[in-house]
Amino acid sequence: MHPDAGQAVVREIEQAGGEAQFVRTDAYLEDDARGMVEAAVRRYGRLDGACNAAGVQSCSKLVHEISADEWDRCINLNLRGLFFCNKHEIAAMLLTGGGSIVNISSSGALAAFPNGSEYCASKAGVLGFVRAAALDYATKGIRINAVMPGGTLTPMLAEAMATDPGLESAIAAVHPMNRFGQPSEIASGICWLLSDGASFVTGISLPVDGGHTAV
Numbered sequence: 001m002h003p004d005a006g007q008a009v010v011r012e013i014e015q016a017g018g019e020a021q022f023v024r025t026d027a028y029l030e031d032d033a034r035g036m037v038e039a040a041v042r043r044y045g046r047l048d049g050a051c052n053a054a055g056v057q058s059c060s061k062l063v064h065e066i067s068a069d070e071w072d073r074c075i076n077l078n079l080r081g082l083f084f085c086n087k088h089e090i091a092a093m094l095l096t097g098g099g100s101i102v103n104i105s106s107s108g109a110l111a112a113f114p115n116g117s118e119y120c121a122s123k124a125g126v127l128g129f130v131r132a133a134a135l136d137y138a139t140k141g142i143r144i145n146a147v148m149p150g151g152t153l154t155p156m157l158a159e160a161m162a163t164d165p166g167l168e169s170a171i172a173a174v175h176p177m178n179r180f181g182q183p184s185e186i187a188s189g190i191c192w193l194l195s196d197g198a199s200f201v202t203g204i205s206l207p208v209d210g211g212h213t214a215v
């Protein structure tokens with residue numbers, strides 16, 4: 001996240017009465033993922049919850065047009081970077097007896113969309129990762145889950161819609177609720193999985209998608 005955007009989020013949280021710090025992190029790099037977790041532990045003494053949301057959208061090409069570099073860019077952030085974050089978050093949580101991790105996948109993990117093979121592959125990989133990782137730490141007090149958002153009005157989608165005028169109605173049409181999600185609706189699912197309300201939930205990928213994956 002750009003530092004200005006990160007600091008803006010910090011201000012928003014503080015104005016709402018919360019506490020926050022922004023740590024600039026490139027999730028492609030394991031050292032950055034480690035540094036992000038260390039910064040949180042230094043400031044707060046422990047890590048109880050984490051949400052890994054960094055991601056890049058599909059580059060909108062057919063399989064035979066995708067270069068090896070384009071494939072790697074998507075998989076290396078959406079899956080390898082997510083692994084780095086989980087690795088260091090889990091290590092910190094093991095020291096204090098547990099925690100909850102929520103990884104952001106996509107409804108595209110189950111309901112494919114055109115020109116999205118590398119994105120859908122990366123997001124489907126997250127589903128396998130959370131199931132296996134959840135097993136490894138189920139008796140260690142660490143819950144590991146995913147949320148699969150449907151089309152949600154964030155800068156990622158706004159950018160894609162700006163270059164493709166037909167995209168907005170096409171995306172809305174594949175969601176039975178016939179609309180996009182709002183970021184706050186995705187956050188509700190994330191907050192529930194992070195909370196003690198989900199204390200018996202691990203290894204799941206929760207669709208928050210207006211019915212997209214029900215079709």
Ligand SMILES: NC(=O)c1ccc[n+]([C@@H]2O[C@H](COP(=O)([O-])OP(=O)(O)OC[C@H]3O[C@@H](n4cnc5c(N)ncnc54)[C@H](O)[C@@H]3O)[C@@H](O)[C@H]2O)c1
Nearest residue numbers: 001025026027028053054055106149150151152154155156
């Ligand atoms: N918006 C949607 O419709 C939608 C649908 C399903 C899943 N998702 C997923 O939700 C997550 C959040 O996406 P969004 O819609 O808010 O998109 P966004 O583009 O608005 O946000 C993506 C974030 O990832 C950060 N990022 C990009 N590269 C990074 C890197 N190398 N290291 C650290 N951070 C990096 C960006 O700074 C940005 O803050 C992504 O994983 C995305 O795949 C989004």
